[in-house]
Amino acid sequence: MNIISRLISTIIIIFIFIIPIFLITNFDLPFLGDHRILISNLFFDTESQYLQYIDDVGLEIDDFKSEAIRIAIYIIAGLWLLLSYVWIFYSDTRKVFRPGEAKKYKSFWVIFLVLINVITLVVCWYFFFQQSRFNGYMSQAQFFQLGIFIVLYSSLYYYLSSLFITSSAMRTAVPFAEKLR
Amino acid sequence: MSNVNLFLGIGGTGSKAVENFIHVCFSGLGPSNVWLGMVDQDSANGNVAKTKATLDHYIELRNELKTKGKNFFSDEVGLLKTKITYTQNNYCWCPLEGTNPSLHELFSYDLMNEKLQDIADVLYDPNEEFQLPLDEGFRARPSIGAAAMLSRIQQNNPFWKDVFEAIESAKSGNSVKIFLSSSIFGGTGAAGFPSIARVIRRMAEQEGLSQNIQIGGCLMLPYFSFPKPPEEEEGLVGYSDSFIEQSKGALDYYHRIFGVEEKHIFNQLYVMGWDPLIPLDQFEKGGNKQINPPLLPELYSALAAAKFFNEDKTGSGIYHIASDQSGTxxxxxxxxxxxxxxxxxxxxxxxxxxxxxxxxxxxxxxxxNWSNIKSEAWFKKLFNKAGLQIKDQDDNKESIALINGYCETYLKWIADMILFSEFEGLSQNLIQAELFANKKNETGNTSVFLDERLPDHKLKLFSKIIHGVKATDLSNIFYDLNDTKGNSNATGLGLFIEELYKSSDVKGVIQ
Incomplete structure (x- = not known):
C-alpha cells in the first residue's frame, strides 16, 4: 500500500474502533438497552457520596456523556490518529535497506504500544475520574476495570492498525505480523 | 528472416573488446543474439583466458535464469537479453596452433627456391623476424601476422566453419552482421583485422550475398602506454613508444585499401583514438600473465558493436565524436x-x-539461511509466489552464487575501467567507483579490488554512485521490492531478479 492509502486506512480503522463506543454511549441499542443505565453502571459508583446530592441523576448522565465521554472519545480518536501517523512516519523514515533489519524495530513498536495505552488511560482518567465537575462519581475499582478494558481495546486498535498501516518493508517490526499477513 | 550477429575480437585488444561486449550485453545493450569468437596467436594470453571465463559465466548465468519452466524472466527486462554462443572448444582461433613455429618454419623457408628466399629476405629480417617464436603472438609485427593468418584460414576449422555457415545462412534470407574489433598498433590485431575482413567480404561476393552481409569494425588507435620492457625483452616485444609510428603507417594502409583500392569492405568502420595515452604501470610480453585491465576507450568499441548490431539499417556517412571537455x-x-x-x-x-x-x-x-527472511514481505511475494519455499534453498544455492559471482565480475569490470583510466591527464564524471572499489599499488603493480563488504556509510551513498542521474537509494529499492505486486510471467528466481533489476532503475538524468 502506498503512503496515501495507509494514511486513509488509519482514519478508517479509527472509525471502526470509535464508532461502536460512540454508539453504545450515546444511543439505546437493541441488544444493550438503555444507554443511560449502562453509563450509570459503568461510570457512576452508586455508593458515591457525591451522587447523593444530585437531584436528577439522568441529567447528570447526559452532562457526563457530553462533557466527559464524547470529549474523551474525540480526544482519544485524535491522539490515536496522531500516534498512528507518527508510527507511519517513524517506520517509513528508518530507511531500512537490508532483509532482517526491520525486526530490530520491534522494541520501538512496543514503545509506541505503551505510549498509546498510557495516553488513552491518562485521557480517560482525567475526564472520567479526575475532572472536577465529575470528581468522585467513579470508584477506583470501576476505573481499574475500565482501565483494563481501555488497555485491551487500545492495544487491539494499535495492533490491528499496525498490520495495515505499517509499510510492507517494516512489517516484521510488528509482532506476529508475518503470520497474519 | 532473422538476424545473425557475429563479433570477432582479434588480438589482445580484440579479446578485451569481446569481454567488454559481454558486459555491455549483460547491461541490456546488446542484440538479441550474437556469436563471439577471438583470434589470437597467443592463445594462453591472460586476456583471452579472462574473456573466456567471463563468456562461460555469462552463458551459464543466462541458461540458469532464462530457462522457461525453471528460472525465467522476459527479455523486456533488458538484463541478459542477449543470447551469446561460441564455437565449443574453439572459442579462440590460434592461426598457428599446436606448434611453436617461427616464420622460418611456417614458410618452409629451406624448401623455397632461391628467388623466393630472396623475396622473403627482403620482406622479413632473416635474423630476427624469421626466428621469432610465434607462440606468444606476433609481437606488434603485423607483417608477420598477416602472412601467418591468411595461410591458415580454412573452412574445415570448426571456428571458421561457424563463421562461414553464418555467412551462408544469408542465402536463406537472414541478415548477417559481422563486427571485427582490434587494435591498429599490435601484431595479431593489426594483421588480422584487414585480412579477415577481406576474406569475409570476398566470400560474400563470391556467394552473391553482399547485400545481406554487413561488416562492421572498430579499430583502436593507441590509447594506452606501458613502461619500457626489460632489456632482455627488447627487440622481441611491442613498445608503446612505437605505437604511434605504427598507427600512422597502418592508417595510410587502410586509407589505400579501403578508401581507394577496394571499396565497401566495411559497411561501418569506427576508428577510436585517445589523447593523452592512458599510462599502465605493468608490462607483460604475452602469455597467461598478460592481463591488461579494461579501459574506457574499450567501452566505445563495445558500444560501437552494440550500435552496429542494433541498427535495423546501417547508415552511411562519416560521423565524428569527441569529448566535450578536454581532460574530463x-x-x-x-x-x-x-x-x-x-x-x-x-x-x-x-x-x-x-x-x-x-x-x-x-x-x-x-x-x-532462508528461515531468517522467510517472513519478510519481499520474500513471500517474490519467492513463495514464484513457487520457491525454504526447502528449495539448497537447489537454488548454486544459481544464487552464480548471480552473485557475475555481479562481482561486472562491478570489477566497471571499477577497473574507471580507476585504471583515471590519471593526472584524465578525470571522469561517470561513476564513483571508489565507493565500492579500491586501487592499490603493491610491489609496483597496481590492482583494483572490490571492497569485501561495504560499510553502512558507503551504502548510504548508493544513490550517488552514478553521476548525472536521478536515482533512489537502497532503502527505496527494499521498499519497492516489499511493495511489488510481482505480476509478471517470470518464474523461479527470475521473478526476484526481474523485480530487483526494475527497482534498480534510474528515475531520470541530470543534464
Whole structure:
C-alpha cells in the first residue's frame, strides 16, 4: 500500500474502533438497552457520596456523556490518529535497506504500544475520574476495570492498525505480523 | 528472416573488446543474439583466458535464469537479453596452433627456391623476424601476422566453419552482421583485422550475398602506454613508444585499401583514438600473465558493436565524436546506440545499481539461511509466489552464487575501467567507483579490488554512485521490492531478479 492509502486506512480503522463506543454511549441499542443505565453502571459508583446530592441523576448522565465521554472519545480518536501517523512516519523514515533489519524495530513498536495505552488511560482518567465537575462519581475499582478494558481495546486498535498501516518493508517490526499477513 | 550477429575480437585488444561486449550485453545493450569468437596467436594470453571465463559465466548465468519452466524472466527486462554462443572448444582461433613455429618454419623457408628466399629476405629480417617464436603472438609485427593468418584460414576449422555457415545462412534470407574489433598498433590485431575482413567480404561476393552481409569494425588507435620492457625483452616485444609510428603507417594502409583500392569492405568502420595515452604501470610480453585491465576507450568499441548490431539499417556517412571537455569524460561523451536518449547511461547505471544491491544486500541474505527472511514481505511475494519455499534453498544455492559471482565480475569490470583510466591527464564524471572499489599499488603493480563488504556509510551513498542521474537509494529499492505486486510471467528466481533489476532503475538524468 502506498503512503496515501495507509494514511486513509488509519482514519478508517479509527472509525471502526470509535464508532461502536460512540454508539453504545450515546444511543439505546437493541441488544444493550438503555444507554443511560449502562453509563450509570459503568461510570457512576452508586455508593458515591457525591451522587447523593444530585437531584436528577439522568441529567447528570447526559452532562457526563457530553462533557466527559464524547470529549474523551474525540480526544482519544485524535491522539490515536496522531500516534498512528507518527508510527507511519517513524517506520517509513528508518530507511531500512537490508532483509532482517526491520525486526530490530520491534522494541520501538512496543514503545509506541505503551505510549498509546498510557495516553488513552491518562485521557480517560482525567475526564472520567479526575475532572472536577465529575470528581468522585467513579470508584477506583470501576476505573481499574475500565482501565483494563481501555488497555485491551487500545492495544487491539494499535495492533490491528499496525498490520495495515505499517509499510510492507517494516512489517516484521510488528509482532506476529508475518503470520497474519 | 532473422538476424545473425557475429563479433570477432582479434588480438589482445580484440579479446578485451569481446569481454567488454559481454558486459555491455549483460547491461541490456546488446542484440538479441550474437556469436563471439577471438583470434589470437597467443592463445594462453591472460586476456583471452579472462574473456573466456567471463563468456562461460555469462552463458551459464543466462541458461540458469532464462530457462522457461525453471528460472525465467522476459527479455523486456533488458538484463541478459542477449543470447551469446561460441564455437565449443574453439572459442579462440590460434592461426598457428599446436606448434611453436617461427616464420622460418611456417614458410618452409629451406624448401623455397632461391628467388623466393630472396623475396622473403627482403620482406622479413632473416635474423630476427624469421626466428621469432610465434607462440606468444606476433609481437606488434603485423607483417608477420598477416602472412601467418591468411595461410591458415580454412573452412574445415570448426571456428571458421561457424563463421562461414553464418555467412551462408544469408542465402536463406537472414541478415548477417559481422563486427571485427582490434587494435591498429599490435601484431595479431593489426594483421588480422584487414585480412579477415577481406576474406569475409570476398566470400560474400563470391556467394552473391553482399547485400545481406554487413561488416562492421572498430579499430583502436593507441590509447594506452606501458613502461619500457626489460632489456632482455627488447627487440622481441611491442613498445608503446612505437605505437604511434605504427598507427600512422597502418592508417595510410587502410586509407589505400579501403578508401581507394577496394571499396565497401566495411559497411561501418569506427576508428577510436585517445589523447593523452592512458599510462599502465605493468608490462607483460604475452602469455597467461598478460592481463591488461579494461579501459574506457574499450567501452566505445563495445558500444560501437552494440550500435552496429542494433541498427535495423546501417547508415552511411562519416560521423565524428569527441569529448566535450578536454581532460574530463562525461556521460555526454558516451555515444548512444539507438535513438533513445540517454539509453546507454540509464542501462549501465541500472545494471551497476542492480549488481551492487545484489552483491551487498540480497545475495548474502539469500546465501544465508532462508528461515531468517522467510517472513519478510519481499520474500513471500517474490519467492513463495514464484513457487520457491525454504526447502528449495539448497537447489537454488548454486544459481544464487552464480548471480552473485557475475555481479562481482561486472562491478570489477566497471571499477577497473574507471580507476585504471583515471590519471593526472584524465578525470571522469561517470561513476564513483571508489565507493565500492579500491586501487592499490603493491610491489609496483597496481590492482583494483572490490571492497569485501561495504560499510553502512558507503551504502548510504548508493544513490550517488552514478553521476548525472536521478536515482533512489537502497532503502527505496527494499521498499519497492516489499511493495511489488510481482505480476509478471517470470518464474523461479527470475521473478526476484526481474523485480530487483526494475527497482534498480534510474528515475531520470541530470543534464
Amino acid at each position: 569524460i562525461n556521460w555526454s561523451d558516451i555515444p548512444e546506440i539507438n535513438d533513445n536518449e540517454n539509453f546507454v547511461r540509464k542501462q549501465i547505471a541500472q545494471t551497476i545499481r542492480f549488481s551492487l544491491a545484489s552483491k551487498e544486500i540480497y545475495m548474502p541474505a539469500l546465501l544465508d
